Amino acid sequence: MEITSRYKADLLIIGGGIAGLMAAITAYDKGVKDIIVIEKANIVRSGAGGGGNDHFRCYLPEVHGEGPEAFRAVMAESMNCHTGNGQDTTLAKRFLERSAEVVHMWEDWGINMRPLGYYNFAGHAFPNRPRIFLKYDGSKQKPVLARETRKRGIKVLNDTSSTDILMVDGKLAGVLALNGASEEPQFTLIQCKSAVIATGCSTRLYNNEATPGWMFNSTYPGCNAGAMAQAYRAGARFVNMDLPVRWAGPKYFQRCGKGSWIGVLRYPDGQPIGPFVTKSSAEYGDVTSDVWNSVFTDVIRNGTGPAYIDASDASEADLHFQEEGFISEGLTCILNYHKEYGLDFRKHAFEFMQYEPFVYGRGLEIDVRGETTIKGLYAAGDTVGNVRSGIGVASVYGMIAGESAAEDMASFEFHEIEDHPLVKARLEQCAAIMGREEGVPWKEANLALQQIMSGYAPAGPYHVRSARLLNAGIKYLGDLRNNTLKVLGATCSHTLGRALETLDLFDVAESLLHACLARQESRGMHQRSDFPFTNPLMNNTFINVFLDENGRHATAKRERWLAPGMPTGRV
DSSP states (O other): OOOOEEEEEEEEEOOHHHHHHHHHHHHTTOOOOOEEEEEESSSTTTTTOOOOOOEEEEOOOOHHHHHHHHHHHHHHHHHHHTOOOOOOOHHHHHHHHHHHHHHHHHHHHOBSSSSTTOBBSSSSTTTTTTOOEEEEEEHHHHHHHHHHHHHOEEEEEETTEEEEEEEEEEEEEEEEEEEESSSOEEEEEEEEEEEEOOOOBBBBSSSSSTTTTTTSSSSEEEESSSSHHHHHHOOOEETTSSSEEEEEEEETTTOOGGOOOOOOEEOOTTSSSSSOSOOOOOOTTHHHHSSSHHHHHHHHTTTTOOEEETTOOOHHHHHHHHHHHHHTTTTHHHHHHHHHTTTTTTOEEEEEEEEEEEEEOOEOOOOOBBBBBBTEEEOTTTSSSSSSOOOOHHHHHHHHHHHHHHHHHHGGOOOOOOOHHHHHHHHHHHHHHHHHTTTOOOOOOHHHHHHHHHSSSOOOOOBOOOOHHHHHHHHHHHHHHHHHHHHHHOHHHHHHHHHHHHHHHHHHHHHHHHHHOOOOOBBBTTBBSSSOOOOGGTEEEEEEEEEETHHHHHEEEOOOOOOOOOOOOOO
């Protein structure tokens, strides 16, 4: 294994999704001209938002009203929505304050933020309450952002994923990356003054709930938060890893976009499950499953289900609205499936289910400027742990991270990485993996990891954690890691990349287990049999997990960062 290419840049963007491209574009416009973006896939359609999106959480003064009272009302709704919990109020406030900028910026670039001709806030909403999700057409959002990136002359390395973040004397110095475009592995060494991590959420951590063994039937199939683990190894802190996140959607057909469905959530006899709506509404949707997020599992377990989304009473106009939303969200696969099998929203209700846990809006701790606990290393998007994500937050904090990197650039300098010991160690490891003719494929290691996480750090409902289970999981995970390093094999750059992703997931998994041990209470889907109640004294307590000076996992508790006068929401 050898370094086949070398680059040098003032700013490196790790991940070319929504957050990464917004960081690159903003930093360039703020004066940083020497920027490189590395992306595992291709920036035109990569990341969680690659297929599109149709809900953008934001505060628009021209719609919601000017002044502190109007802002506070939107802030309160935002902190208590389905993506509102587990945030530092300071970061959540900064996001909302800057969100209108991105809405108008995207509109200027050609992303259709007003498909009906006006700013339409709909879905994920309670009747007679402020609506905070802008319904827009995001089907072209990635091609537009890719165009804006290339228009500025920003260098993009597609098919390139980071393997290690390199530190010199405690300072960020560069990144080692794997290029997967050719069959034979090629490595790239990138020297940089600062970097933004934007590699998305972490899938493939738990058994796939819908189709066990089929890891890429997933809400975000291309994301595994690799650089998140790499930053952790470099000294960055994680936060909120102990609090699980579980999405829901069509049963056995894992896709995001629950808010795009406008039907009423019903029992098999047609009775509404929730108290909020009794008729299909394009304006509100059915917020029941946002409030009662375990509903799809609960009604199966107690025998009253299944739970169906029923839009048979919707008007033709509302069904057209839903179809357009599916296209904007990147759910054309569902529309194609319905067409192929003769399914009709007017005649058929569709069963939903709760998907497996994953690391989304949990991970790297940043400050209000988007900087991690490593100076010069910023983060944005789903890989951040103390401001809940989604397209709106990813785009805004991508912009903020790019601004901060530009503002701080004069204080950074280059450090030599050519003979970095971590580079040598990684190349030797990859040579060993590629040299095993009868090596074990990465999927076996990944499935074994999922078995341990699902068995020893399960997420509710109907699953509990305990110190005994978590400590056993840590022991088994360590055994699995040691064995995997001895037998893991790969045959080409693609399978080598997957193998290295799996090793990154080991770090994410181990940090999660330690964080779960530190939260000695039950809260949400983090249920402890040895601490069976929710402790009100921990309502605003976050758990940090990090590597200590000896390279061992350590934890600490901290209080939520509060913005004066702002609602805190729930944890």
